[in-house]
Amino acid sequence: SLEPAVKILxxxxxxxxxxDLVLPIPEVGNPKGLWFTLKEGSRYSLKFSFTVNNNIVSGLRYTNTVWKTGMxxxxxxxxxxxFSPQAEAYTHEMPEEITPAGIFARGSYSARTKFMDDDNKRYLEMNYTFDIRKDWPSV
Structure with a gap:
């Protein structure tokens, strides 16, 4: 039987x-440079879109780890x-969060996002950087 194929879009x-700020996932490697900027103390949620092909994927999970100055x-x-295979993309919205605020919260962060299943098969592992600033960047 075919292995499930999950592609994070x-x-x-x-x-x-x-x-909404939609960030395309690079085909190969990690996003280059600063990927996005968030305003301190602001409400936000993340929404993923992904496809599933070949076979059912069970226990798909998302992990995100964030570091600031190495901590x-x-x-x-x-x-x-x-998730079962289907032609249309799935979407999943995470619960709302609030970015940290204050002078110590501002600055650059590095993060690693992973999507894996119950068998610990990794569908995406990506490192990126983002900033938390006093204000949103001008559009």
Missing amino acids: SLAILSPDRP KVDRRKEMLGV
């Missing part, structure tokens, strides 16, 4: 204060579930 940052400051794990 995009990551969107949704915030009530801003238009781990955040780690999120979310079980996304079981």
Whole structure:
């Protein structure tokens, strides 16, 4: 039987204060340079879109680990579930969060995102950098 094939298509940052920011996932490697900027103390949620081909994927999960100046400051794990192959992309929206605020929260962060299944098969592992600033970047 065929191995399930999961392809993460995009990551969107949704915030009530801003238009949605859709970030395409690079075909190979990691996003180059600063991937995005968030405003301190702002509400946001993440939305993924992905496809599943060949076979059912069970226990698909998302892990995101964030570091600032080499120290781990955040780690999120979310079980996304079981998905059957289909032509249309799936979307999954994470619970809303609030970015940290204050002078010590501002600056550059590095992060690693992973999508894996119950068999620890890795569908995406990506490192990227983002900033938290006093204000949103001008559009």
